[in-house]
Amino acid sequence: MSGRSALSGPALRMGGLVLALILLCVVGIATTGGRFASAGNITTILSLAAVTGVVSIGMTFVITAGGIDLSVGSVLGLATVWASTLSTQYMAEDYGWWVMVVTALAVGLAAGLINGALVAYGKVPAFMATLAMLAAAKGLAELIAGRQTQRVEVDPFLDVFRADLLGLPVIVWIFVVVAAAGWFLLNRTTFGRRTVAVGGNPEAARLAGIKIKRHTLYLYGLTGLTAGIGAVMMLARTTAGSSTTGTLLELDVIAAVVVGGTLLAGGRGTITGTVLGVLIFSTLTNVFILNNIDSSVQAIAKGAIIVGAVLLQQWFAAREKSTST
Amino acid sequence: MTSSTAVRTRRVSGAFIAAACAALVVTGCVSNEPRDEETAAAGPVTTTENDEPGDEVVIGFSAPAADHGWMGAITAAAEAEAEKYEDVELRVAEGTNDVNVQISQIEGFITDEVDAIVLLPFDGAALTEVALEAMEAGIPVINVDREFTSPFAARTTVLGDNYGMGVSAGTYICEQLGDNPDAVVAEIAGIDALPLTTDRSNGFKDALEDCGLDVDARVAADFTVAGGEEATANLLSAEPEIDAIWNHDDDQGIGVLAAIENAGRDEFFLVGGAGSSDMMEEIQSGDSVVQATVIYPSTQAADGVKLARLIAQNKTIGDLASIGVPRTVQLFAPVVTADNVEEYLPIGFDS
Known part of the structure; x- marks a missing residue:
């Protein structure tokens, strides 16, 4: 495929995503003028992308390894609830706001490790194990919160995470840092190479000496951890913990990852693609709202984009196959 | 990877997991017991002869x-x-x-x-x-x-009275903005797929039309804090200058307020919906964008x-001349403002 190297698969895919994003921006500017391009609106788009984005980074790893995690939304909700119970908040007032952060991260990580243990050692299919966690985490969150909304009253926590840094909200920076760390982990470390290997061909990976079970455990732990980070961001954004927070987030996250170019079957993952996928969806929502378009129309458009992206992916995959032979 | 780095990785991750578990135990108390017990306020009392056993x-x-x-x-x-x-x-x-x-x-x-x-x-x-x-x-x-x-x-x-809620909210906004036909009015609805949302929105639109106003921007959330926050963040971006907002639901109102605070906006006033004690306390405080809420009892x-x-x-029911309990009772959707919030606080619910 030497003659086509300029148009090789990954570059073309990224090009397509960037093009789609630019197209959305052009539509935004054309229909609403300066309102879309204003600094405030760009910040809005980035802030909305941040929470979905952070969780999507974790999800990229699990999907690259051929798994799936349906529980991220309810684990995120559970983490917001656990980190904002009155007893946690009292501790945060006494010892510092980090108590809430540690709680949220620990809840996310623990839930992720349980998922991982079930999938790796219990041999429960990922779809079922994480579906069970989705239900259980939601139930536990409702139980702890008594189905009520828990206001965050720890001002230092809100001051830290609702602040701006160098012109952008702190939560956007968290997204940037998590995305950069994710990119490094996937592309520049043994952990990343193993993740791709496990997803591409588990048998070959096993023969190559990769401890698949332990690696799987870590992968789900990582995704749970990103759900915990997302919970911290959500607590700051909404100033409240609730069992309803994160409902259906898993669908947005999986859609963004797959639209970004990570193969649902595993074996290929891209952090850059995931970031672009997340940005495409949050920009789309924003452009629709700027134009005051009905929410039902938004939902249809979202569906069409997901289908279109997956069809394109398959087309690229077929092309790659034919050019490489 | 050499064996020494493998050991290190294992040790580090092991320590991390142990630390996480410890943290879970430390903050393990998931209790929501307040430190100071508050006594619940007594509700409004109406008694009739019918209350006799x-x-x-x-x-x-x-x-x-x-x-x-x-x-x-x-x-x-x-x-x-x-x-x-x-x-x-x-x-x-x-x-x-x-x-x-x-x-x-x-x-x-x-x-x-x-x-x-x-x-x-x-x-x-x-x-x-x-x-x-x-x-x-x-x-x-x-x-x-x-x-x-x-x-x-x-x-x-x-x-x-869902339609009536919309009418009450719209009428209140009309009273506040009446002399300004160019005023920008925004609406944050609940779940758009529900008939009750359509009823509320229709009532709102009809009441605004009555005084020459219309809904300039409308977003739909999902009755959750997170949904309210997201919809409002986008709405505020879309409309740089707003005069009044009606939010259908006080449960999602916490997220709505978080987004407003995030954006640092306060050029408008907000009317809530349903009547939570959180919103009533905002109204009572007097320094919030929340000026009113419409009760859905x-x-x-x-x-x-x-x-x-x-x-x-x-x-039979008291205070009616006719005999028998009525077939239909449709409750009133009153507007709670700083003037009458004291009266309604006891029936405000905790979201």
């Missing part, structure tokens, strides 16, 4: 799962109301969002031959058939909030219990 009655009560503040308050208020009467035994079925389970609960009440049933159906249409069965078995059914599809399925229906199932008792005891 009468025949002992058993009332079956079924409502959807208390998955948001308003619905939680519905069952709590009904139980509190029944508690006031020594002649009432309220059998509360576990709240459920599964219509099949709710149907079997009503079938259970019919088998038990209760004296009356108060039913807030998860879905009015789906519960109509079993309500008809109860009525045919001679058990009066009091239908609350979500209407059955057959008029024969209920002896009495207690309804909130969370006491309507409590009204249902009261009426069920009267019907089962063959009593």
Whole structure:
């Protein structure tokens, strides 16, 4: 495929995503003028992308390894609830706001490790194990919160995470840092190479000496951890913990990852693609709202984009196959 | 990877997991007990001759799962109301969002031959058939909030007024902005797929039209804090200058307020919906963008219990000349402002 190297698969895919994003921006500017391009609106788009984005980074790893995690939304909700119970908040007032952060991260990580243990050692299919966690985490969150909304009253926590840094909200920076760390982990470390290997061909990976079970455990732990980070961001954004927070987030996250170019079957993952996928969806929502378009129309458009992206992916995959032979 | 780095990785991750577990244990207390016990305020008291003890009655009560503040308050208020009467035994079925389970609960009440049933159906249409069965078995059914599809399925229906909520909110905004036809009015709806959202929006639109205003921007959330935050963040971006906002639902209002605070905006005033104690406290504080909220009474199932008792005891309602409990009671959707918030605070619900 030497003659086509300029148009090789990954570059073309990224090009397509960037093009789609630019197209959305052009539509935004054309229909609403300066309102879309204003600094405030760009910040809005980035802030909305941040929470979905952070969780999507974790999800990229699990999907690259051929798994799936349906529980991220309810684990995120559970983490917001656990980190904002009155007893946690009292501790945060006494010892510092980090108590809430540690709680949220620990809840996310623990839930992720349980998922991982079930999938790796219990041999429960990922779809079922994480579906069970989705239900259980939601139930536990409702139980702890008594189905009520828990206001965050720890001002230092809100001051830290609702602040701006160098012109952008702190939560956007968290997204940037998590995305950069994710990119490094996937592309520049043994952990990343193993993740791709496990997803591409588990048998070959096993023969190559990769401890698949332990690696799987870590992968789900990582995704749970990103759900915990997302919970911290959500607590700051909404100033409240609730069992309803994160409902259906898993669908947005999986859609963004797959639209970004990570193969649902595993074996290929891209952090850059995931970031672009997340940005495409949050920009789309924003452009629709700027134009005051009905929410039902938004939902249809979202569906069409997901289908279109997956069809394109398959087309690229077929092309790659034919050019490489 | 060399064996020494492998060991290190393992040790580091092991330590991390141990630390995480320790943290979980440390903050393990998931209690929500406040440090200082607050005493609940007493509700408004209205007593009539009807409150004198009468025949002992058993009332079956079924409502959807208390998955948001308003619905939680519905069952709590009904139980509190029944508690006031020594002649009432309220059998509360576990709240459920599964219509099949709710149907079997009503079938259970019919088998038990209760004296009356108060039913807030998860879905009015789906519960109509079993309500008809109860009525045919001679058990009066009091239908609350979500209407059955057959008029024969209920002896009495207690309804909130979704259209009226929109009208009240719109009329209030008209009063505040009346002299300015170019004013920008925005609306943050709940779940767009629900008929009640359409009713609220229609009432709002009609009331605004009456004073020459219209809805310039409209977004829909999903009754959750997170959904309210997201929708509002986008809305505020879309409209750089707003005069008034109506938010359909105070449960999502916490997220709405978080987004407003995030954007640092305060050029408008906000009218809430449903009537949570959080929003009422904002109104009371006087320095919030929240100026008013429109009540959607969370006491309507409590009204249902009261009426069920009267019907089962063959009593008639006070303060009406006609005999018998009315067929339909539609509750008022009043506007709560700083002037009357004291009066409504006791019926505000915790979201």
